[in-house]
Amino acid sequence: MREFKELKWLQLLVINWWGISILLLLFRLYALVGVSQEHFVTIGDTGLTFVAGMANDMVTALCITLALSPIVLLLHFAAPKWPLIWHLPSYISVAALSFGLERYFVNEMTPLGADFWAYSGEDVAAVITASVQVDAILVLGIVILMLSLLFVVYMSKKALPGYKRIYSWVALFALLLSIPLSLLSSRFESLQNQYLATSRMGYFIRYSVGSLELFDSQSTIALGKYPFEKSFIDADVLGPHFGDFDAPPNLIFIQVEGLGGNFTGAGASMKGFTPFLDSLSEKSLFWPNCLSTTGRTFGIVPALYGSLPLGDTGFMDLGPDYPSHFTLISWLKDNGYSTSYFYGGNINFDKTDIFLEYQGVDNLIYEGRFPESYKKMEANTDGFSWGYPDKALFDLYEKSIPIEAGPRMDMLMTITTHEPFKVPEASVYTAKFDSVVAGFDNKELFVTYRNIFETFLYFDDALRILFDKLSKRADWKNTIVVITGDHRVIPLPQESQLDRFHVPLLIYSPALMHGQTFKAMASHAQVTPSFVSYFKSKYKFPTESKLPFISGTLPIKTDFESHLSLPLMRNKGTLDIYLDNDTLLANDRLFHVTSRLATEPVDNAAGKKRIKEKLRAFKQNQNVALNENRLWEYNAGKSAKQFVLSDSAFQWLEELGVKQIGSDSQLYLAKTLAQKKEYEKARWVAGYLLNNSPNYSDARILIGRTFAWEGKYNLAAPILKEGQRRSPNYEDVYLALADVYFWDGQLDSSLVWAQEGKKRFPNSTELEEKIKRLSTVK
Numbered sequence: 001m002r003e004f005k006e007l008k009w010l011q012l013l014v015i016n017w018w019g020i021s022i023l024l025l026l027f028r029l030y031a032l033v034g035v036s037q038e039h040f041v042t043i044g045d046t047g048l049t050f051v052a053g054m055a056n057d058m059v060t061a062l063c064i065t066l067a068l069s070p071i072v073l074l075l076h077f078a079a080p081k082w083p084l085i086w087h088l089p090s091y092i093s094v095a096a097l098s099f100g101l102e103r104y105f106v107n108e109m110t111p112l113g114a115d116f117w118a119y120s121g122e123d124v125a126a127v128i129t130a131s132v133q134v135d136a137i138l139v140l141g142i143v144i145l146m147l148s149l150l151f152v153v154y155m156s157k158k159a160l161p162g163y164k165r166i167y168s169w170v171a172l173f174a175l176l177l178s179i180p181l182s183l184l185s186s187r188f189e190s191l192q193n194q195y196l197a198t199s200r201m202g203y204f205i206r207y208s209v210g211s212l213e214l215f216d217s218q219s220t221i222a223l224g225k226y227p228f229e230k231s232f233i234d235a236d237v238l239g240p241h242f243g244d245f246d247a248p249p250n251l252i253f254i255q256v257e258g259l260g261g262n263f264t265g266a267g268a269s270m271k272g273f274t275p276f277l278d279s280l281s282e283k284s285l286f287w288p289n290c291l292s293t294t295g296r297t298f299g300i301v302p303a304l305y306g307s308l309p310l311g312d313t314g315f316m317d318l319g320p321d322y323p324s325h326f327t328l329i330s331w332l333k334d335n336g337y338s339t340s341y342f343y344g345g346n347i348n349f350d351k352t353d354i355f356l357e358y359q360g361v362d363n364l365i366y367e368g369r370f371p372e373s374y375k376k377m378e379a380n381t382d383g384f385s386w387g388y389p390d391k392a393l394f395d396l397y398e399k400s401i402p403i404e405a406g407p408r409m410d411m412l413m414t415i416t417t418h419e420p421f422k423v424p425e426a427s428v429y430t431a432k433f434d435s436v437v438a439g440f441d442n443k444e445l446f447v448t449y450r451n452i453f454e455t456f457l458y459f460d461d462a463l464r465i466l467f468d469k470l471s472k473r474a475d476w477k478n479t480i481v482v483i484t485g486d487h488r489v490i491p492l493p494q495e496s497q498l499d500r501f502h503v504p505l506l507i508y509s510p511a512l513m514h515g516q517t518f519k520a521m522a523s524h525a526q527v528t529p530s531f532v533s534y535f536k537s538k539y540k541f542p543t544e545s546k547l548p549f550i551s552g553t554l555p556i557k558t559d560f561e562s563h564l565s566l567p568l569m570r571n572k573g574t575l576d577i578y579l580d581n582d583t584l585l586a587n588d589r590l591f592h593v594t595s596r597l598a599t600e601p602v603d604n605a606a607g608k609k610r611i612k613e614k615l616r617a618f619k620q621n622q623n624v625a626l627n628e629n630r631l632w633e634y635n636a637g638k639s640a641k642q643f644v645l646s647d648s649a650f651q652w653l654e655e656l657g658v659k660q661i662g663s664d665s666q667l668y669l670a671k672t673l674a675q676k677k678e679y680e681k682a683r684w685v686a687g688y689l690l691n692n693s694p695n696y697s698d699a700r701i702l703i704g705r706t707f708a709w710e711g712k713y714n715l716a717a718p719i720l721k722e723g724q725r726r727s728p729n730y731e732d733v734y735l736a737l738a739d740v741y742f743w744d745g746q747l748d749s750s751l752v753w754a755q756e757g758k759k760r761f762p763n764s765t766e767l768e769e770k771i772k773r774l775s776t777v778k
Helices: 002-006 009-038 043-078 083-108 121-131 136-159 163-187 191-197 200-213 275-281 297-306 328-334 349-358 390-400 426-437 444-448 450-470 524-539 605-627 647-656 663-675 679-692 697-709 713-726 731-743 747-760 765-777
Strands: 250-256 285-291 338-343 363-365 408-413 479-485 502-508 565-568 577-580 583-586 589-593 599-602
Touching: 009 043, 009 083, 043 083, 043 191, 043 200, 083 200, 250 297, 250 450, 275 450, 275 502, 297 328, 297 349, 297 524, 328 338, 328 408, 328 524, 338 390, 349 363, 363 390, 390 408, 390 450, 426 444, 426 450, 444 450, 479 524, 502 524, 565 605, 577 605, 583 599, 583 605, 589 605, 647 679, 663 679, 663 697, 679 697, 697 713, 697 731, 713 731, 731 747, 731 765, 747 765
Parallel strands: 250 408, 250 479, 338 363, 338 408
Antiparallel strands: 285 502, 479 502, 565 577, 577 583, 583 589, 589 599
């Protein structure tokens, strides 16, 4: 106790604050070096943003110190003679988290916030593996720096008798100086500079805590009311631009990863890397000032095909038991359309497959269903590849779709323009890039991000080839194509508050009477209402009288204006942006939106209060609509669940904590239970997994095998066949099917499945042995 009086608690915390502040400063320096090497930054602003950022870090360090003070004081009492141990937990936790946050920032040029908590462990691992290459030497250096910091703190105590007073007075001066300096970060006009000046640790903590209060839980909406339902009487804005089709037209939607509005169109600041798309925009209905509803891919499918609310972490995350809702996909399917979705990557990312299966999509093509003749994109050093490149995607799509088989709605999502931006045919697109930038006066930005621009040159070539093939088909004249970006590519510098959401929107058809550009602000959420109006007017497709859209039809205005009123979600878990006509609320500041979606800060307290109230009202309506199943009063009772679990099974899973672990851990648990011959419980776990990841082949195979091990072959075979349909390029499913039919005494069927597997996997020794054994037995 006497020692505690000598080293007063305040001085102990001051030492801890200094250590955390220095650690954050070291990692800020690391990020500054990384950003200067990997990104294009304006040198004139770098010094000021660094000073403001350092001040923000010191304020953040104070918050962390106060939050961790009970631990520090407890360790002091527990180990009074080991001062290094008092601070070790604080320094280790801050160093580990700060390294991850700064490494993420260097890669993305945007801080990580509450969206971290919105993804599963497997999704986070996939993003990190694809985007972040961690150098072991760098990690070792950081550990050495941290240990050196501890040593300096310890030695300063021994060397300076008055160190307590020195630390205290310097700390007080530094804090008094840092508080006003930290306010500079909000005054930068450029969003990039705001991000450079922010404390990445503080941003992460603030938005993580803030996400816990995302929605206003106090509902003032009367029971039985549906806050988003409105009578749908919008005029047809598309029909007057098209000539006559022979029949209801085929629809092709192309969602382009990272395609921003500054890539395409007459006023685009980064024009030149999508020449075919540029030429197509002149022959299309073209909205150069379109907005995605979210700053990442998770929002495009619900917005584009349903004009749906955003949800806490994205509407698709609400599955498999979604609130009743309307989508263009299910509506056209009900009116005779066949529906398909093509994607070269993991379709369970953001629960896209669950959402699409809820809509009843007829044909889902994803990474596991690509034929072996197609080659994946180059893997990184960890062996991870996002999937198949755009040329492979478009080629497989064109070869797969039937001709003259009734109307179709086809959806494609590209992937090549995603990190790590490794372009196929690298030498070809390196030469094309050099040719494009040769005519630019200012090349520095483009050279800095040449890998990104090369991938867009590749995508544009892939799109040109696809259009060339489609134009030769008999059904081309009866087709409408919609092209847009999911959001703007993230690592490029962001100047405007809307850069992340700014995407082009093109609607093209051979039956289009003429191209026209509409400069009014548009949104993905306006596409489905526009096509619903078109099909209702032109083909008399019926709908319910009320529909739950968050926006109306696309604006047909050639001059720049905005009548949008809707929220925007930059990252999962953070809903704090609202656009009301030409006024934007973002980062708790008000901006005026100008042409080409530039944003200028304005000072209008009354306007800010008014838009904040609109945002609050939207959150409240969304909370009621999604959590109380009051989005749409029709279409109730649907579910995307693969397996129905009994109440007792679900309770057992809840008690076991299955929901809290990732899908890989769930599979491991199911296998462990199966090894113990607890087959029913193994199926409960695997079934729960499949309800949230319906294309996880190993889980489906395990369920089929457990039935077979119980001699229930009639139950095992259909489950395994469904696994083969979903993942025809997975060897284990053929092995399982061959086993099941062999155990059931159906030797001919067993041989058929073994031979089918051998065709796909000619080098498989297991399948070869099964075929030999079956041939001998027969």
